[in-house]
Amino acid sequence: xxxxxxxxxxxxxxxxxxxxxxxxxxxxxxxxxxxxxxxxxxxxxxxxxxxxxxxxxxxxxxxxxxxxxxxxxx
Amino acid sequence: xxxxxxxxxxxxxxxxxxxxxxxxxxxxxxxxxxxxxxxxxxxxxxxxxxxxxxxxxxxxxxxxxxxxxxxxxxxxxxxxxxxxxxxxxxxxxxxxxxxxxxxxxxxxxxxxxxxxxxxxxxxxxxxxxxxx
Numbered sequence: 001x002x003x004x005x006x007x008x009x010x011x012x013x014x015x016x017x018x019x020x021x022x023x024x025x026x027x028x029x030x031x032x033x034x035x036x037x038x039x040x041x042x043x044x045x046x047x048x049x050x051x052x053x054x055x056x057x058x059x060x061x062x063x064x065x066x067x068x069x070x071x072x073x074x
Numbered sequence: 075x076x077x078x079x080x081x082x083x084x085x086x087x088x089x090x091x092x093x094x095x096x097x098x099x100x101x102x103x104x105x106x107x108x109x110x111x112x113x114x115x116x117x118x119x120x121x122x123x124x125x126x127x128x129x130x131x132x133x134x135x136x137x138x139x140x141x142x143x144x145x146x147x148x149x150x151x152x153x154x155x156x157x158x159x160x161x162x163x164x165x166x167x168x169x170x171x172x173x174x175x176x177x178x179x180x181x182x183x184x185x186x187x188x189x190x191x192x193x194x195x196x197x198x199x200x201x202x203x204x205x206x
Contacts, residue, residue, distance in 0.1 A: 020118045027107070027114050031099035035168045036106035039159045045113045046155055052120035053148040059127045060141040064134055 023048070105175040105184060109154045112187045116151050119194045119205060120144065126203045136201060143194045150187040157183040 023045065030037050037045075103111060123140055126132060132140065161174035174180065195205050 020114070020121055023114045023117055027110050028099045030110065031101060031103045031107045034101070036104065036163070036170050037110040038163075038168075042110060042113070042155050042159065045110065045117075046152065049113050049116050049120075049148065049151060052117055052124070053144060056120050056123050056127070056144045057141065059124060060137045060144070063127055063132065064137050064141075 019048075104169075105180060106158055106170050109151075109158050109180075109184055109187070112151050112154060112184070112191060115191050116147055116194075119147070119191065119198065122198055122203050122205050123194075126198065126201060132201070136197075139197055143190070143197050147187070147190040147194045150183070150190040154180070154183040154187040 027037075030041070099107075123144065127137070127140065157180045158170060158175060161170040161180065163170055198205050
């Protein structure tokens, strides 16, 4: 595999993992507190979920249009 | 230089994964907490899918499958949140009404979301993408 592709993948993972860890840590804190997540908290996370949903939707459409050769830094 | 960067980045990644694995809740999550976990799970899967798509390794057929499971999983998780949000909350305990949260509407939506997330996970794992 081209080194630039490997670097792009690793960069992407590093950029994505902290936000997922942060969301997971927040969830664990809620569970350990004994409280349920409020509707506001669920909606806040839903906004992040929606953003990722549209990102994947756009990326798959763009990649398909380009014959499965998407830009590395999407 | 590139090899050094790759090694350093891999070390950082392993460190992050180690941190994630060391954090677990002390008690079993209830329905509301499980739905919140489903949101977090979707975020992780979508992030992994994004990285995989950007790697350029996905075939057109796989891209189509990712697009489909993304639609289904997102919709299912959103439906579970909507079902739970319709439940009243006890002002004292700050918990959702257990009869409502454990009712067919919420439990069915959570089950559908869990199944959709599992399909998303399976698809990515089949392509060699780690989702742990």
